Amino acid sequence: MKEPAQAKVDKRHLRTVRTREKLLVAARDVFLSQDFQTATISQIIKQAGVGYGTAYVHFEGKDELLIVLMEDVMDRFYKIAEQVFEPRSRADAKQQILEQATAFLRLADEERAMLRVVEQAIGVSYVVRTKWKQIRERFIGQISQDILYAQQQGLARTDLNPKLVARGWFFANEMYLFEVVRGETTAAIDEIARTLTEVYAHGLYRED
Amino acid sequence: MKEPAQAKVDKRHLRTVRTREKLLVAARDVFLSQDFQTATISQIIKQAGVGYGTAYVHFEGKDELLIVLMEDVMDRFYKIAEQVFEPRSRADAKQQILEQATAFLRLADEERAMLRVVEQAIGVSYVVRTKWKQIRERFIGQISQDILYAQQQGLARTDLNPKLVARGWFFANEMYLFEVVRGETTAAIDEIARTLTEVYAHGLYRED
DNA sequence: AATAATATTGACACAGTGTCAATTTGTTTG
DNA sequence: CAAACAAATTGACACTGTGTCAATATTATT
Known part of the structure; x- marks a missing residue:
């Protein structure tokens, strides 16, 4: 049969x-x-x-088992990071950044159970840490491109290195991500996203 | 005798x-x-x-041994974080922030050997992680106060929650700190500090 | 049905932890 | 100053978890 x-x-x-x-x-x-x-x-x-x-x-061991599990979760994050970013104006850029940051933190909240484990594993395991670095670089690469685009469109300051700015921006988001995961945040996710975006967008997309 | x-x-x-x-x-x-x-x-x-x-x-074990060793290193960082911050103008504020950020990353570079161990331990050990959180909160608390001062002086935007901004700012610095420690930074420390400060200071201390 | 290939298994050797009864070292007292 | 006491040090031991590998079970081929 x-x-x-x-x-x-x-x-x-x-x-x-x-x-x-x-x-x-x-x-x-x-x-x-x-x-x-x-x-x-x-x-x-x-x-x-x-x-x-x-x-x-x-x-190969506990580590590799987790890495495989991680990938499913991270795919959802990649989708957010890789949305098209082609703002027409500074206000538009800021709006899009806000949306991304919010979606990012909301997803962290949704996936908090698994991300909790991931965070612990990053600490303990060399291979997981290496994997996480790859993931991070993918995000940062994407953000760098977005910044470059904005610079080319005359929307963002051109006196700053996009890669360095991207790292800084991602770092702040990543750290808040883990705070959300740990449930340690005092503030609401939307307020965190708004605050981060305000400082970042005004700092980078300044009018001059 | x-x-x-x-x-x-x-x-x-x-x-x-x-x-x-x-x-x-x-x-x-x-x-x-x-x-x-x-x-x-x-x-x-x-x-x-x-x-x-x-x-x-x-x-009590390896962890506690490290915690004691950590404290000496962290004292040097506290000294930087706790310098008086009483800017007279936005330019002055920016200058002071730049100096702090630079000093912070330079010290990370100096103490990189020990901080490498600390980073590993944060991952592995619960008590070390807890200790690190305390340390971080001390920094963030200090930064929050500085922001509040600037807001009261009419130098900084008052539409943002100082604590949230402080966290974001510290997070970016902390992550770069560990990149420096790992020797993974492509850019020079001074350029990193400058870039972070530019975005942060212009985002927060905007003229309006 | 015999043989070959592949997948699964658990006993074993090893490495590190934390505990605790025994021992060593230092202090006090009659 | 020697006996009794107190405190610090010690290493053997029981435990937990890892990764390996020869033996075994399952599936495929001839």
């Missing part, structure tokens, strides 16, 4: 894929139910219902 | 103090010669020339 021709070849692959999937689902459960440091491979394989060594067949 | 009266009582104290000191010196050596995660208590006690358990008598 099932696929006859390929079925034989696939059955093994399928098992592999299933095991991998089981491990990922279990890892997610375990990471979310406690945190990255205290989560152990033993807990994960137990939850996944597979043997101990199996985890090491599919992943 | 030595102090007759107090000497007896002190000798024991002295031994304790010496052991503690030996451990701190050794910890510093070990942390700097490798990093926080791979450093072990065994290495530290060996370097200090004391027994294994001794480390646990004086400190």
Whole structure:
């Protein structure tokens, strides 16, 4: 009844894929139910219902397991960062930046459970830290381009290095992101986004 | 010949103090010669020339050992953050902010060896992370006050929450601090400070 | 059905932590 | 000054978690 021709070849692959999937689902459960440091491979394989060594067949360790899980979350952030940015005026630019910053922090709030784990892992694990740096560079690269565009359109100051400005802007956002994730923010997300945007946009897109 | 009266009582104290000191010196050596995660208590006690358990008598563990070492470094940063800030004009404010930011990043560069360890430890250790948050709040509190002063003097925009602005400003600086520490900066410290300050100062101290 | 290829398994060796009863060192007292 | 006391130091031990690998189970091929 099932696929006859390929079925034989696939059955093994399928098992592999299933095991991998089981491990990922279990890892997610375990990471979310406690945190990255205290989560152990033993807990994960137990939850996944597979043997101990199996985890090491599919992943290099806890770190790599998380990196795979991270990617799904980060994709949602990339979508925000990579929206088209072609403002017609300074007011327009500011409005768009505000929207992006707000969306960014709101998403952080939505994904806070997983990002909490990510933050812990960044600290503990070298590979995760490296991965996070890549992610960050992708954001900063995108912002740099946006700034460059604005400079070319005569909207933004041209006496500043776009890459340096982009880093600074992203850093402030990133730090607030983790504050939101930790639930440590006193202020509302919208106010944070507004404040950051006001300072940044007026500083960079000054009228002269 | 030595102090007759107090000497007896002190000798024991002295031994304790010496052991503690030996451990701190050794910890510093070990942390700097490798990093926080791979450093072990065994290495530290060996370097200090004391027994294994001794480390646990004086400190709760690796974390607390580092926290004590951190404090010395951070004191130097506090000195910068707590300089008087009483600008007479916007240009004056900007100049002072630039000087502070520059001094901050230069000090990061000077203390990079120890700060590298601190950064690693922030990731790994809960107590160190908590300590770092305290340190950060001290900086942010100071900056908030400076902003408030500028607002009261009519130098800065009053439509923004000083605490939120202060956080954002500090976050950008903090992140660059760690980039400097990691030696990952492409740009020169002075240019980073200048860029950050330009955007921040023009964004906050706008003429309206 | 026998053989080959691949996936899974858990026991094992290892590394580091934190504890605590025993030991060493220093202080006080009769 | 020696016995009794107090404080500091010690390292062996029990524990927790990691990563490896030879053995085993499952699937594919001949």
